[in-house]
Amino acid sequence: MWSLKFHSLPLFLTLVALICQQYCDAKVMMEYIGATGKPVTFDPVPVEEGIDFHFLLGFAIDADPSGNAQNGVFSPYWAQTLTPDSVAAVKQKHPNVKVLASLSGWSLGNKVLRWYNPKDNQLWISNAFSSLKSISEEYHLDGIDIDYENFPRNNASFAHCIGELITLLKNNSVISVATIAPFHTTVLPYIELFNNYADVIDYVNHQFYTDKVRRPKGYLKAFQLRASQFHKDKLLPSYEVNGRGIQGDAFFDALNLLEANGFGVNGVMIYSADASSSNNYYYESKSQAYLINNTTRV
Numbered sequence: 338m339w340s341l342k343f344h345s346l347p348l349f350l351t352l353v354a355l356i357c358q359q360y361c362d363a364k365v366m367m368e369y370i371g372a373t374g375k376p377v378t379f380d381p382v383p384v385e386e387g388i389d390f391h392f393l394l395g396f397a398i399d400a401d402p403s404g405n406a407q408n409g410v411f412s413p414y415w416a417q418t419l420t421p422d423s424v425a426a427v428k429q430k431h432p433n434v435k436v437l438a439s440l441s442g443w444s445l446g447n448k449v450l451r452w453y454n455p456k457d458n459q460l461w462i463s464n465a466f467s468s469l470k471s472i473s474e475e476y477h478l479d480g481i482d483i484d485y486e487n488f489p490r491n492n493a494s495f496a497h498c499i500g501e502l503i504t505l506l507k508n509n510s511v512i513s514v515a516t517i518a519p520f521h522t523t524v525l526p527y528i529e530l531f532n533n534y535a536d537v538i539d540y541v542n543h544q545f546y547t548d549k550v551r552r553p554k555g556y557l558k559a560f561q562l563r564a565s566q567f568h569k570d571k572l573l574p575s576y577e578v579n580g581r582g583i584q585g586d587a588f589f590d591a592l593n594l595l596e597a598n599g600f601g602v603n604g605v606m607i608y609s610a611d612a613s614s615s616n617n618y619y620y621e622s623k624s625q626a627y628l629i630n631n632t633t634r635v
């Protein structure tokens with residue numbers, strides 16, 4: 338046994354290195370899907386090899402169907418067409434795909450969702466851990482994205498509860514990836530979360546389309562600001578299809594301007610596949626072509 342292990346170690350390390358070359362340091366694509374209620378599926382979304390492609394399911398919510406908070410017990414509310422079998426299938430077809438549950442989002446039905454201070458933080462964390470573990474197992478998920486969008490004035494419990502939740506999910510190998518999605522008016526609680534738990538946060542999907550910049554120069558300024566609040570190498574530029582902020586190919590001019598100013602474009606986040614079906618996933622294709630064109634990661 339021992340000699341077998343000994344002899345196969347170099348081979349094993351070579352294999353790991355080969356697989357890693359392809360996936361570990363690949364650039365990343367983040368794509369929200371399933372948040373609008375349209376019967377969307379994974380199949381038509383273009384997924385390129387050599388990209389670490391993450392689908393973010395919108396959303397897993399700590400609420401019953403009427404929007405009443407459930408003390409940390411999350412349920413899936415993304416489009417019902419995104420079934421556990423379809424997640425398994427897209428991951429089998431593309432080994433570079435990961436699927437994450439995004440937590441909360443803006444609203445459920447016509448009820449606006451918000452972070453609330455749990456009566457008992459420990460109980461909230463434990464409920465969230467168990468419910469997300471069971472959703473992850475059922476849906477074959479790889480991670481979570483944090484997308485709380487409304488906060489009470491006193492929001493200190495957010496950084497603590499969410500940071501401990503991510504840590505616990507990672508420590509128990511329930512998830513391997515965690516991302517956060519601050520926007521213009523919610524950066525403060527996310528900065529606190531990031532400052533205390535950066536080790537377990539892989540990417541920052543800042544919603545640049547809420548920063549109200551429509552030109553590459555403004556985009557660069559917004560990126561500089563967010564890079565100073567989070568970590569520049571974990572921060573991903575983002576684009577809202579048929580939405581707010583910079584639109585059209587000016588987005589790619591903005592990416593060039595970021596690189597010309599020393600910011601590595603390690604990935605792109607797009608909101609969302611639900612809207613992109615109307616333009617044949619133009620921005621998903623072009624973003625991946627952009628990322629593949631230059632595989633140097635910072």
Ligand SMILES: *[C@@H]1O[C@H](CO)[C@@H](O)[C@H](O)[C@H]1NC(C)=O
Binds near residue numbers: 508
């Ligand atoms: C996670 O694991 C690390 C290292 O074993 C340990 O220091 C930390 O306390 C654990 N955190 C949680 C929340 O379990």
Ligand SMILES: *[C@@H]1O[C@H](CO)[C@@H](O)[C@H](O)[C@H]1NC(C)=O
Binds near residue numbers: 488493522525
């Ligand atoms: C969160 O709390 C901080 C510090 O108390 C406060 O400055 C900030 O306005 C709060 N953020 C939001 C989005 O309410």
Ligand SMILES: *[C@@H]1O[C@H](CO)[C@@H](O)[C@H](O)[C@H]1NC(C)=O
Binds near residue numbers: 596601602603633634
């Ligand atoms: C390639 O990308 C890296 C990181 O995104 C960047 O630093 C570098 O300037 C780019 N190189 C070219 C030739 O665009």
Ligand SMILES: *[C@@H]1O[C@H](CO)[C@@H](O)[C@H](O)[C@H]1NC(C)=O
Binds near residue numbers: 626627630
């Ligand atoms: C890829 O890089 C080349 C050389 O820098 C450039 O001419 C071309 O437009 C780039 N393609 C994309 C899709 O960004």
